[in-house]
Amino acid sequence: MRSKIVAGNWKMNNNKGETQNLLSDLKKGLPATEAEVIVAPAFVNLAQASEALEESSIQVSAQNMHFASNGAFTGEISADMLLSIGVDTVIIGHSERRAYFGETDDFLAKKVETALSMKMRIIFCFGEELEDRKSGSHFEVVGNQLKNALFSLPEEAFQSIVLAYEPVWAIGTGETASPEQAQEMHAFIRKTLSQTYSESVAQEISILYGGSVKPANASEIFSKPDVDGGLIGGASLVAADFLAIVKAI
Numbered sequence: 001m002r003s004k005i006v007a008g009n010w011k012m013n014n015n016k017g018e019t020q021n022l023l024s025d026l027k028k029g030l031p032a033t034e035a036e037v038i039v040a041p042a043f044v045n046l047a048q049a050s051e052a053l054e055e056s057s058i059q060v061s062a063q064n065m066h067f068a069s070n071g072a073f074t075g076e077i078s079a080d081m082l083l084s085i086g087v088d089t090v091i092i093g094h095s096e097r098r099a100y101f102g103e104t105d106d107f108l109a110k111k112v113e114t115a116l117s118m119k120m121r122i123i124f125c126f127g128e129e130l131e132d133r134k135s136g137s138h139f140e141v142v143g144n145q146l147k148n149a150l151f152s153l154p155e156e157a158f159q160s161i162v163l164a165y166e167p168v169w170a171i172g173t174g175e176t177a178s179p180e181q182a183q184e185m186h187a188f189i190r191k192t193l194s195q196t197y198s199e200s201v202a203q204e205i206s207i208l209y210g211g212s213v214k215p216a217n218a219s220e221i222f223s224k225p226d227v228d229g230g231l232i233g234g235a236s237l238v239a240a241d242f243l244a245i246v247k248a249i
């Protein structure tokens, strides 16, 4: 079901005490909203977040998981571990995982398959790099990322997937894609889904924009018809900023 979503990807930030403080400020300040609000703290703070938000409408997501169900994968976290602490949403394919940890489309396809088989909801990230945009190949790059990781899935799988378009050149740089650039890419994504699957898949999926979203630019980006919300990095670490972005939707 297509819904408005504001999700905060905390990345490798916030220790236990900082997590507690930020969650408490978010709970206190959460405005009445029709949007789903999601936070993704670090693995070690997920159980704490899940407990702290039990009575709140704010949902908790993991930032990553492994595709294997268990076994000799030192340092990794399984879907079952996440579910056992009440976390049923996971970010897969973030550009930082792709760039710094060598996660390929094929590797991500396996994670997606596992998450779906475990009935988890996926926030699937993708987006072109600066050189792709400069050379005009950004639609092709994004189309291939989607095709390679997702387009072997059956149509019903898309009910459990949220897409997050995050152009790499706009992440943590302060340089946002213009609302028009975001809209253009989101419309392309819907068209691709419609051609590959069906118009209902294209219309029912939520597509978030991520990359330097801030209180100052959020409402303009969110006003675009094919933008259903945002995946927020830096600004999700400051309660007042994240809450202002929630209000902007």
Ligand code: 13P
Binding pocket: 009, 094, 166, 170, 171, 172, 173, 174, 210, 211, 212, 213, 231, 232, 233, 234, 235
């Ligand atoms: P920034 O909002 O810090 O640019 O990060 C975006 C992001 O990567 C969210 O996943």
